[in-house]
Amino acid sequence: MIQVRKERRDPRLGEIDVHLFNEGTHARLYERLGAHLTEEDGQRGVRFSVWAPNADHVGVIGDFNEWHGEATPLQPWGSSGIWTRFVPGLEQGTIYKYRIHSRLHGYRVDKADPYGFHHETPPRTGSIVWNLEGYGWGDDEWMQSRGARQSLSSPISIYEVHLGSWARVPEDHNRSLSYREIAPRLAAHVKETGFTHVELMPIMEHPFAGSWGYQVTGYFAPTSRFGTPQDFMYLVDHLHQNGIGVIVDWVPAHFPTDEHGLAYFDGTHLYEHADPKKGFHPDWKSAIFNYGRREVKSFLLSSARFWLDRYHIDGLRVDGVASMLYLDYSRNAGEWIPNEQGGRENLEAIQLLREMNEMAYRDFPDIQTYAEESTAWPAVSRPTYVGGLGFGFKWDMGWMHDTLTYFSKEPVHRKFHHDQLTFRSIYAFHESFVMPLSHDEVVHGKGSLLSKMPGDAWQKRANLRLLYAYMFAQSGKKLLFMGAELGQWSEWNHDGSLDWHLLHDEGHAGIMRCLAHLNRTYRSVPALHARDASPEGFHWVDARDVDQSVLCFERVGADPSDRVLCAFNFTPVPRHNYRIGVDYEGRWREIVNTDATEYGGSGQGNMGGVESTLVPGHGRRASILVTLPPLGAVFFQPER
CATH class of the missing domain: 2.60.40.10 (Immunoglobulins)
Structure with missing residues (x-):
């Protein structure tokens, strides 16, 4: 309808x-x-x-x-x-x-x-002057079912997109695609690769393209770079009609000081703090909202609600939450003002975030909010009535840093960094996490994900497939920045296009096929997502095989017989007849093998599955003997 x-x-x-x-x-x-x-x-x-x-x-x-x-x-x-x-x-x-x-x-x-x-x-x-009314939305089916599609127990796999550089038209002065042009192409690509959601880097109006949208002047307007408000509605609508959720980045942490914008609006510091110790952001050279001013709080609450209301947005990813929470964020001693209790916490910002989340979930109970928060602040993704900030999810920045550091090591040295993989289990269920490999990891000289990997070209691609499998096996929702599926060699360039030509190379096409298979498996196997936020959904099998750089764990669904055994070999040495303890007798079907030849691998594996024997292993009464392929991951599921 x-x-x-x-x-x-x-x-x-x-x-x-x-x-x-x-x-x-x-x-x-x-x-x-x-x-x-x-x-x-x-x-x-x-x-x-x-x-x-x-x-x-x-x-x-x-x-x-x-x-x-x-x-x-x-x-x-x-x-x-x-x-x-x-x-x-x-x-x-x-x-x-x-x-x-x-x-x-x-x-x-x-x-x-x-x-x-x-x-x-x-x-x-x-x-x-623009009228937002009268657009003929055709996404009723999505809107009625989206609550079940993005709950804590649902598979959520997010494709982060910068609209201006996803694809360009080189024969037309290298221009970006419009909202209406990108809609069918983006929807088809997201469906092919299996993601459940698209997250749009800030599409709110901003004067400087090089800010990637994070320096907002128009908190109630999609940027006109790609079309009209109705054109943006069409993009959201088209994605919804193809079963794809839409998350937008929302930036209440700061705003630019361009003369036509919010700064010094009526000859006073109306929206921002007057004192630069509270009102000037040292990292981004921008203004910080005065969260304690009630009219400013109404402005921000209205902006958050506006996108959920008028544009059918399914989730808000709130940028820079850590910078909002701490008065001394990126400041030295003497450069910040303590709160009324003498502490470093920004009490007004905390209250705003809590009220924003309460409003969002009250008025739109089937949406989600996501916090980009990089510190140990407690209960970010817990309800406000238990003292939390009220977000639905928090980005797991610690996992991202530890994992990318580990994967950057030559395999021969990885045994000395094994704890960077196992440490996450200490805190994995303190919050409801999204595991992000975002745009921030492929810019400013950090290199692309593929270029971070050690070894020759084959080993780099194998490592990248292994990284993706390790990510999809972990507890938590998933986020990958565009280009990850292509195995880009170069860093992201906001003035260019993704390197789509790489898909003509089988090695890169194999990366995308592997990622698409991981997405489909994650979505179709409840054990891999139903208990993402519960410790009952993750069981270590063996976290101590340091010398061989091997990890084994199980993901378990609501039904204890619904389980997936995940094994990872972080070296280029294949492990034959590797014994892994299991609780279930019978055949274990191999449902993922990142070393498959169709992905560009060497083709080593387990011929579709293995049989368990009553030989104890890892404290379990039975075990299976498997081949762990070089720089590869294998997932097994018991046949029932």
């Missing part, structure tokens, strides 16, 4: 709106502030509303009044700090800004609309 939203015809502010806004609890400000096509007193036009409490004049300017700052003044709405006016005769597509005269310092500036639904394509900075 095609779902068409009814137009919200009256965006005028009411007393309850102003009260909730000033209280810091209004999460639907996008229905009131900004520019809304509407009808008042029998006339069609646009209702403009903007918050600028320290202005003594606010006007809306554009071609319609020859950008004259005095021609179309807005009126203050009581003492709320909001300025508003209905301007008849304006239509969709009108370009506008707000001309703001501060009551302080004689400051005058032209600002884009903080609540604008659409903006000019950078480097132009105007806002555009």
Whole structure:
């Protein structure tokens, strides 16, 4: 069924709106502030509303009044700090800004609309009047079933995408694909490779492409680089109709200081802290939101809700959570201000994150939120009512760092780093984890995943397939950045395209076939996902074979007979007649072998399966003798 939203015809502010806004609890400000096509007193036009409490004049300017700052003044709405006016005769597509005269310092500036639904394509900075209503959504089936598709017990395998560099059109000045152009190609590729979700690096409007979207100026607008808001709806809708979830990056940790943006909005530090010890981000040279200001909190809550509401987004991945939680993040002694209790915790940011998660799950109980959080902060993915931050999942950055460090070692030295693989079991179930191999690991001189691997070209590809198998066998949801499936040799370049030509080489095509098989196995075998967040779903068989650099463990589903035995050989020396203890007698079918010839491997394996014998092993009453291929992983499942 095609779902068409009814137009919200009256965006005028009411007393309850102003009260909730000033209280810091209004999460639907996008229905009131900004520019809304509407009808008042029998006339069609646009209702403009903007918050600028320290202005003594606010006007809306554009071609319609020859950008004259005095021609179309807005009126203050009581003492709320909001300025508003209905301007008849304006239509969709009108370009506008707000001309703001501060009551302080004689400051005058032209600002884009903080609540604008659409903006000019950078480097132009105007806002555009746009109606979001009337799009014919066709994703009812997805929306009704998505809760079951992305629960703690569901398989979630995420393909992280930068829309501007996934694929380009070299014959047309190397331009990026539009939202509508990329939709069918991306959906087909994601289905072929078996991922369940796409995570879009920030698609909210941003002035500098080199920020990859993480320097946001338009918190309510998909970037116009790739099309209109309805074009972005089409992308989300098309992915949904193909059974693919959509997660978007949301960036409440900081914002850029471009003059047309939020910074120094009305001649004061309105959205950001005035003191640079709290309001300036030393890493990203950007402004930090004043989370303690209630109207700013309403702004951020509304932005988070907006994407879930208007664009049917299935999850928010919150960027830079660690930088929000700690007042001394990336600061030396004397460069930060303690909280009211004398500590380093940012109490206002903590409260915002908790309220954001409570709002998101209350209003959209079938979505998920994901925290990019790299410290030992407790209970990030636990409910707020037990003292947690309320996220659904947390990125496991520790696993990522330890694993990539281990895999970078020459196999002969890996036995000295065995603990980097086993350490995770100490904390693996303290949170509900996503295991990320994200864009951050393939930029800034770090090299691509394939180039990190030691050995010759064959060994590098074998190591990469082994890395993917190790990731998919672990407890936790999965995330891979685009290009991982191709086995890119080069780092990611946001100004170029993925190296799709690599798929003409069988070695690289084999990597993608292997990854697709891992995804399909992960999705179809409950033991590999149903207890991702539960210690009952992971059992060590042998974590101590240091000398041979071999690991063996089992993943177990809700039914104890539903299990998968996973064995890994992290050296190029094949291990023949390797004994592994098992509890179940009978045949164990080999369901994954990363050394298969179709993946570019040497073809060593177990001829489809092995029979157990009543010879004890690893404290179990039976065992199987298997071949562990060089730099390879094998998964076995008991036949029932």
